[in-house]
Amino acid sequence: MGVILLDRDLHILHWNTFITQRSGKDLASAIGQPLVTVFPEADTPRLAAMVDKARDQGLHAYTHWREDPYLIQLPYGPQGQVNPLRLQSTLLFPFESDGQRCFGLLLYDTTEFARSNDQLAAALNALGSKQQEQEQLIRKLEKANAQLLQSEKLAAIGQLAAGVAHEINNPIGYVFSNLKTLSGYVNDLLRLVDAVDGVGSLEELQQLKRSLEYDYIRNDVEALIHESGDGIERVKKIISALKDFSHIEEEEFHLADLHPGLDSTLNLVNNELKYKAEVIREYGDLPQVECIPSQINQVAMNLLINAAHAIETFGRITLRSGHQDGWAWIEVEDNGKGIDPSILHRIYEPFFTTKPVGRGTGLGLALSYNIVQKHGGRIEVSSRPGQGTRFRVWLPLRQPGCGEPTA
Ligand SMILES: Nc1ncnc2c1ncn2[C@@H]1O[C@H](COP(=O)(O)OP(=O)(O)OP(=O)(O)O)[C@@H](O)[C@H]1O
Ligand SMILES: [Mg+2]
Incomplete structure (x- = not known):
């Protein structure tokens, strides 16, 4: 930190080695000189305002490096290399010495701080874009979720269809097999009826009737027709329920x-x-x-x-x-x-x-x-x-x- 001591008219009384090193100026020849003569760049309205605050109001005047990157130029680094120190926060404060009003001017090197500040800003920026990425990701997830819901709906429809197929398969199966049996019976019965015209005697016809197991057919036909009716009824019921499902929104x-x-x-x-x-x-x-x-x-x-x-x-x-x-x-x-x-x-x-x-x-x-x-x-x-x-x-x-x- 640089320290410059000034008298009430802002003539230089003393400064520390930081200022000597960084400014490259000689303290002995500066003593007694006005500050703005040694550091002409400091002759700014900002300094005037600081002096006004410190001298006339007796207050501390502070400048922040963000508002004003430098008050005086310090072009050298700690080892004398060219390394301008441009980022300074400064404090001008009044104090009394031997009954005299004096001023201290402190110059903080905030270059490092500003650099880490920049890094912080960059990190924040990166975080911001990360957040954007995440928001994008969330939107993608939401979309995928909606698609998933849709495909779940489709899966539910598939399940329903599979269930319907299974439920219908059983009655259709036995109605179909009953039809086959019935068609065999009808053949036998037709043979019997056809024989009526050709047979020589009633006994012959009765013989044919017995050989075709007419009594068995008669019983079975009724059962088969009844069962098939039930099966068709069941299919009808399923179909009408499905119709109700599909017409719900109409x-x-x-x-x-x-x-x-x-x-x-x-x-x-x-x-x-x-x-x-x-x-x-x-x-x-x-x-x-x-x-x-x-x-x-x-x-x-x-x-x-x-x-x-x-x-x-x-x-x-x-x-x-x-x-x-x-x-x-x-x-x-x-x-x-x-x-x-x-x-x-x-x-x-x-x-x-x-x-x-x-x-x-x-x-x-x-x-x-x-x-x-x-x-x-x-x-x-x-x-x-x-x-x-x-x-x-x-x-x-x-x-x-x-x-x-x-x-
Ligand atoms: N009031 C009730 N008392 C006892 N069990 C019931 C009652 N209502 C429904 N259930 C049970 O819920 C099951 C499903 O009922 P649901 O009405 O969906 O089908 P279902 O009556 O078996 O056949 P469907 O209505 O298609 O002819 C029934 O099989 C039965 O076990
Ligand atoms: Mg029911």
């Missing part, structure tokens, strides 16, 4: 009173219910709900049929409704056999069923879940094995972006 949402829809659904499934349960309606106060009513009826139907299937002999099914805080709910409760906790998390999976082959496709709840989700709602289930099950469907009264509920 219909428009509109305001509807759910109760008439629930009543007509009850009528529709009455055949399935009436031998299994007494149906109790406990409708509450239900404002109009913005929904696709046919889809909601479909959900109610699935829940009602499930409830009936859960009842082993004869039980009770209760259909309730109500609303709360901008949400409508409908509820189907049965006192059937309940759902085992170990499978509770699987009931919404497509093709998950505990029902015997031919009875359930396992699409009912999967479809219902899908519909309710499209409505922005949710399904709650609570079940106690041996006691019964309660499904509650919550639906928002209004779809987002369509104004406030008026309920």
Whole structure:
């Protein structure tokens, strides 16, 4: 650090060896000279302002190297080599000596500091561009994530398709093999009928009938036709459920009173219910709900049929409704056999069923879940094995972006 002592008129009194070394000037010839004569470059408005502050106000005056890289030029390095010291912070302060007002001028070499400052700035800059890189990376990740979601959706569709193929394969398989057997039977029967015109005696015809095992054919034909009908029925059910899956977005949402829809659904499934349960309606106060009513009826139907299937002999099914805080709910409760906790998390999976082959496709709840989700709602289930099950469907009264509920 350089120190220059000045009298009240800014004449040089003394300086330290730092100044001698760095300025290359001789102290002895400088003493008594005005500062700006020895260092003409210091004669600046900045120095005038510092002097003003220190002499007239008695304050410390400080300059920062950023505002003013140098006050006086010090062209040499510590070993006398040419190495201009241009970055200086300076301090001019007043003090008293033997009753005289004097000044000290301190010159800090901030070259190193400024250099590390530059390095810091460069490092910060590098960090900034690193951050940009990271942001870019995050954007890429987000994009990849979206693609992944898309491919997951595709995978889910693939899974559904594989499930459908598997489910349809079985009934189609036996309908096909039944058809083959039936065509063999029809051949035999046609032979028998054709023989009617050609045979000589009734006995001959009876003989042919016995040899073709007519009694067996007769029994089997009925069974085969019945079984094939069941198989086709099953395929039809799967196809109509799939159609519902794919048409979910086609219909428009509109305001509807759910109760008439629930009543007509009850009528529709009455055949399935009436031998299994007494149906109790406990409708509450239900404002109009913005929904696709046919889809909601479909959900109610699935829940009602499930409830009936859960009842082993004869039980009770209760259909309730109500609303709360901008949400409508409908509820189907049965006192059937309940759902085992170990499978509770699987009931919404497509093709998950505990029902015997031919009875359930396992699409009912999967479809219902899908519909309710499209409505922005949710399904709650609570079940106690041996006691019964309660499904509650919550639906928002209004779809987002369509104004406030008026309920
Ligand atoms: N109310 C209920 N009581 C007991 N178990 C139920 C009830 N509702 C659903 N389940 C269980 O959830 C499973 C899945 O139901 P889901 O409606 O999806 O298929 P499913 O009824 O078996 O066949 P589908 O409805 O396609 O004819 C059922 O097989 C059954 O084990
Ligand atoms: Mg079902």
